Amino acid sequence: MEYTNLGATGIKVSPICLGTMSFGSTAWRSWVLNEAEARPFFERAVELGINFFDTADRYSGGESEAILGRALRDLGLSRDRVVVSTKVFGPMGDDPNQRGLSRKHIMHAIGGSLSRLGMEYVDLYQIHRFDPEVPIEETLEALSDLIHTGKVLHVGASNLAAWQLSRYLSASDRHGFSRFVTVQNQYNLVHRDHERELFPLCREEGIGVVPWSPLARGFLAGNRYPGGKGETLRGTTDEYAHRLYYRDSDFAVVERVADVARNRGRSNTQIALAWLRRHPWVTALIVGVTRLEHIDEAVAALDIELSEEEILTLEEPYVPHRAESFPGL
Numbered sequence: 001m002e003y004t005n006l007g008a009t010g011i012k013v014s015p016i017c018l019g020t021m022s023f024g025s026t027a028w029r030s031w032v033l034n035e036a037e038a039r040p041f042f043e044r045a046v047e048l049g050i051n052f053f054d055t056a057d058r059y060s061g062g063e064s065e066a067i068l069g070r071a072l073r074d075l076g077l078s079r080d081r082v083v084v085s086t087k088v089f090g091p092m093g094d095d096p097n098q099r100g101l102s103r104k105h106i107m108h109a110i111g112g113s114l115s116r117l118g119m120e121y122v123d124l125y126q127i128h129r130f131d132p133e134v135p136i137e138e139t140l141e142a143l144s145d146l147i148h149t150g151k152v153l154h155v156g157a158s159n160l161a162a163w164q165l166s167r168y169l170s171a172s173d174r175h176g177f178s179r180f181v182t183v184q185n186q187y188n189l190v191h192r193d194h195e196r197e198l199f200p201l202c203r204e205e206g207i208g209v210v211p212w213s214p215l216a217r218g219f220l221a222g223n224r225y226p227g228g229k230g231e232t233l234r235g236t237t238d239e240y241a242h243r244l245y246y247r248d249s250d251f252a253v254v255e256r257v258a259d260v261a262r263n264r265g266r267s268n269t270q271i272a273l274a275w276l277r278r279h280p281w282v283t284a285l286i287v288g289v290t291r292l293e294h295i296d297e298a299v300a301a302l303d304i305e306l307s308e309e310e311i312l313t314l315e316e317p318y319v320p321h322r323a324e325s326f327p328g329l
Helices: 035-047 059-074 103-117 136-148 162-175 198-205 233-237 239-244 248-264 268-277 292-303 308-315
Strands: 016-019 052-054 083-088 122-127 152-158 180-184 285-288
Touching: 016 035, 016 292, 035 059, 035 292, 059 083, 059 103, 083 103, 103 122, 103 136, 122 136, 122 180, 136 152, 136 162, 162 180, 162 198, 248 268, 248 308, 268 285, 268 292, 268 308, 285 292
Parallel strands: 016 052, 016 285, 052 083, 083 122, 122 152, 152 180
Antiparallel strands: none
């Protein structure tokens, strides 16, 4: 495993990040694995050299964070050997102050996350969404204070448009607040819209891109069908994915992925991940897994070098999507 810097920071991370949204409670999502089912995935990830783990307080109401923390401790990993990121924004209760990016919620949220993780600090603390109801200066000052108190090492953002990220960066520079070092947005072969504005901004500002859903929530695996059908429980019940994908042009991209995969003797998953890894602005890919072979496939994809002809084949059918509002997970 070759490691890379987390954005412009000195932290070294594996190019595959284990996403833990799929670990928690079926009461949150029917396809989620419980703690006993999730434990082998952490063991396999560590065996393969993965040291980067991503979660959010919102996932399974915090249970994902708790599972991640217990797994890393039980594996006997010292805190300096793992890089952990979590997020803040989503509702963590019924009260209006138990959500969003106010200073009040951020201070409570980090305390809850650290308690569930069983850690003194997180390496990367990310805002999960843009909050139009809170001044960005309030959010940035609170995040900077978390860095100053040692509860957070670096801050990042998720699901921002280019204009939103630009506002945060401008405010950070004006007031001396800590800057975002990473952006975690959706990016895959059927959702490339951020190539137009967001990613050029990230390159210009030295911000690392850590894509979520590199396989389009499993859509690129080739086991989804028109009408919201699929071969897996998640494929048939993931309404969020049904809103994002399933256009004719999306299926045309999957067909190209399958063609390249067959010619290479590889899986759709590996080809889709290899395409993402070729972009210099991509720091690490957040891979969510529900079967152990998913981790092996992801790591094996790191060795694939696509030809220019293959890249053209994969990219040609793409049709941009409409602007997304990124509804809550």
